[in-house]
Amino acid sequence: MDSALWDAIARVERRHWWFRGRREIVAEVLRRRLPAGARIVDVGCGTGFVLERLLDDFDATGLEPDASVRARAADGVRGRILPGSTDDLSAIPPGSADAVLLLDVLEHLDDDVAALRAVTPLLRPGGFVLMTVPALPALWSSHDVRNEHRRRYTRRSLVETIRQAGLVPTLVRWFNTRLFPLAMVHRTLGRLTGHASERELALPPAALNEWLFRTFSGEGARLGHGLPVGLSLLATAEPAR
DSSP states (O other): OOHHHHHHHHHHTTTOHHHHHHHHHHHHHHHHHSOTTOEEEEETOTTSHHHHHHTTTSEEEEEOSOHHHHTTSOHHHHTTEESOBTTBOTTSOTTOEEEEEEETOGGGOSOHHHHHHHHGGGEEEEEEEEEEEEBOGGGOOHHHHHTTOSOOBOHHHHHHHHHHTTEEEEEEEEESOTTHHHHHHHHHHHHHHTOHHHHHTSOOOHHHHHHHHHHHHGGGGGGGGOOSOOSEEEEEEEEOO
């Protein structure tokens, strides 16, 4: 992604309901699966915003290939972010991670199957990969173009990608479901005005922003029960035994 988009993200992610909500959902899934202090590697961690939250409970390290993005990280987490990507995992010893995260990473890659295969050797026995991706190809918009996405996923296509990588899906769930109707209206307006990407990074008024955060982040407790549809998908996968 270009530097202007990273600047825009860095300005709002600490306050914006979507960034805050997604990291709470990820943290909730990990807390349910892993003990405190478990070793986590966040590949493609960006500015380390999620990493900061994970350090409350886990021994977490991030990999980010772009030096300018690493420089945007907060002081408290910058030392935890190392150069690296799915193409260069040399900073992480094989067999050292209880979980590897690919949070909104796979959709940027030409070969998502190869990326999943590449991170698998980092896992300890019993470890897993946790990934989030944008869902529903019919929702493709200027937001995807600006973010340099290669694809949006269906539940079936994500499962197939996981299996082609030699992994077994253990959880595949929709999320960002409760706000799905509002998001559809929002995206339709964006398409009509030609400003979809800018609208999605706009910070709502404080009270609305907090309501959106609480509504979104509350889905974390329900992921295990399954939700009917959503703007995104979250999956965990383990190596085949």
